[in-house]
Amino acid sequence: MAKKQKENYLDFVPLINPQNTWDEGEDGIVTIHMVHRGFYDKLAQKVFHTPRVSHIKLDEYGSFLWKKIDGVQSVGALAQQMKSQFGEAAEPLYDRLVKYMQILHNNRFVLFAGKDKVKA
Numbered sequence: 001m002a003k004k005q006k007e008n009y010l011d012f013v014p015l016i017n018p019q020n021t022w023d024e025g026e027d028g029i030v031t032i033h034m035v036h037r038g039f040y041d042k043l044a045q046k047v048f049h050t051p052r053v054s055h056i057k058l059d060e061y062g063s064f065l066w067k068k069i070d071g072v073q074s075v076g077a078l079a080q081q082m083k084s085q086f087g088e089a090a091e092p093l094y095d096r097l098v099k100y101m102q103i104l105h106n107n108r109f110v111l112f113a114g115k116d117k118v119k120a
Contacts, residue, residue, distance in 0.1 A: 017110060
């Protein structure tokens with residue numbers, strides 16, 4: 001029996017989920033606009049008057065990274081750009097970046113090419 005190979009997050013190629021929109025403020029900070037579409041979301045909107053759209057404002061590092069995600073570059077390549085831009089301030093770079101990409105992926109803000117199905 002062959003051992004299952006561990007996947008390396010640095011090899012993953014992220015792309016922005018087309019279901020969400022985003023914009024960039026004058027200060028260069030990115031805000032992601034996430035529309036709540038599910039059955040339970042609609043129920044919560046009617047019963048608890050929750051908003052239909054959430055606006056998630058990223059920080060300086062997240063905004064820089066978000067604008068670099070193009071569906072071509074791997075997480076490892078993005079890490080090198082982060083290191084060039086922020087230097088020592090980005091350390092511990094790889095641990096932070098992998099955790100950040102996991103959070104973005106778990107919240108469906110980004111998808112990984114070849115791993116996730118993209119809905120238009």
